[in-house]
Amino acid sequence: MLHLVNKSPHDGCNLDTATSIMKDGDSLLLIEDGVYGAIKAGKAASLLEGRSVSVLGPDLAARGISEDKLVDGITIVDYAGFVDMVAASDNVQSWL
Amino acid sequence: MPETKKLMYINRKAPYGTIYAWESLEVVLIGAAFEQDVSVAFMDDGVYQLTKGQDTTGIGMKNFSPTYTALGDYEVNKIYVDKESLEERGLTLDDLQHLVWEDEDEDYAEKDSIRLVSRAELSEVLADQDVLFNF
Numbered sequence: 109m110l111h112l113v114n115k116s117p118h119d120g121c122n123l124d125t126a127t128s129i130m131k132d133g134d135s136l137l138l139i140e141d142g143v144y145g146a147i148k149a150g151k152a153a154s155l156l157e158g159r160s161v162s163v164l165g166p167d168l169a170a171r172g173i174s175e176d177k178l179v180d181g182i183t184i185v186d187y188a189g190f191v192d193m194v195a196a197s198d199n200v201q202s203w204l
Numbered sequence: 205m206p207e208t209k210k211l212m213y214i215n216r217k218a219p220y221g222t223i224y225a226w227e228s229l230e231v232v233l234i235g236a237a238f239e240q241d242v243s244v245a246f247m248d249d250g251v252y253q254l255t256k257g258q259d260t261t262g263i264g265m266k267n268f269s270p271t272y273t274a275l276g277d278y279e280v281n282k283i284y285v286d287k288e289s290l291e292e293r294g295l296t297l298d299d300l301q302h303l304v305w306e307d308e309d310e311d312y313a314e315k316d317s318i319r320l321v322s323r324a325e326l327s328e329v330l331a332d333q334d335v336l337f338n339f
Contacts, residue, residue: 116218116249118292141221144252149294166262170220172255172269177294186262 109134110197113142114204117152122203127155137185137193139164143171148179156182164190209334211235212243215250217339219269220260225253226268228339233271236278243333244275245326247286250339251293254285254300254318269301276305281317288323 111130117123123145126136136159138145145152146163162183168175175184185193194200213232217224236242246254253269260267275283283303290296303317321329330336 114221116221116252118249119218141218141249144218144249144293147294151292151294153294167220170258170260170263170265170267171218171252172257172259172299174257 110193110200111136112200112202113138113145114140114202116141117145117150117155123152123155126201126203127159130159135160135162135193135197137162137164137190138167139190140167143167143173146178146182147173148177153179162189162193208239208241210241210243210332211335211337212245212330212333213337213339214245214247214330215253215339216248218249218252219258220263220265224339225250226266228337229268229271231337231339232275232280233278236275236280239279242280243282243284243329244280245284245286245329247289247326249289249293251285251289251295251300254303255295256299256301272301272303276303276317279305281305281315282319283317284319284321284326284329286323286326287320290320 111126113122113126115122143163156179162185165184165186215228219225258267258269304314305317306312307315
């Protein structure tokens with residue numbers, strides 16, 4: 109399953125819920141304000157440990173977050189990569 | 205001569221994910237045009253509004269971050285950034301745009317607009333305002 113989070117980790121509990129419900133083999137894609145959750149020095153970074161995590165590159169760039177700020181091991185995808193991830197998943201859960 | 209009031213705009217939302225940040229910036233500039241005593245605060249996710257290096261070409265939205273550098277020209281030079289909010293988000297002052305204003309009384313010397321404040325200091329500034337606008 110693919111999990112999508114589009115809210116800041118400081119705005120509600122979406123990232124907490126998503127990461128706590130993810131199973132082995134599931135993927136997490138951070139989009140829109142969700143990309144703030146991928147900042148290494150941020151307090152939400154520990155939630156991503158041991159997870160398969162991707163972030164949407166255009167949303168990172170819009171917010172001025174450079175790659176070197178990200179949690180290690182995160183994959184950056186573009187919109188086409190986003191579509192590929194959705195197509196490759198049997199189901200998609202959006203934590204709105 | 206109309207009365208001058210102390211107006212403070214409090215920004216607590218990240219840019220782009222919602223329209224609050226941009227709307228706030230518009231209202232700040234309007235208030236400044238009426239020659240009021242304007243202060244702007246950035247706290248919680250609002251501190252993300254000031255990050256440097258924003259490039260929105262990939263998301264099809266206007267990059268309004270360069271407009272913050274114009275605030276000094278409108279005599280909006282009291283910009284408070286909440287230190288705790290920055291730290292929680294793994295950011296430092298170096299990650300933010302360098303905002304300045306020119307002091308007419310000191311031969312247009314360039315001065316920093318951003319004041320990094322603790323929650324307690326921000327509390328004092330808040331208590332001193334006539335009107336608070338929240339975004």
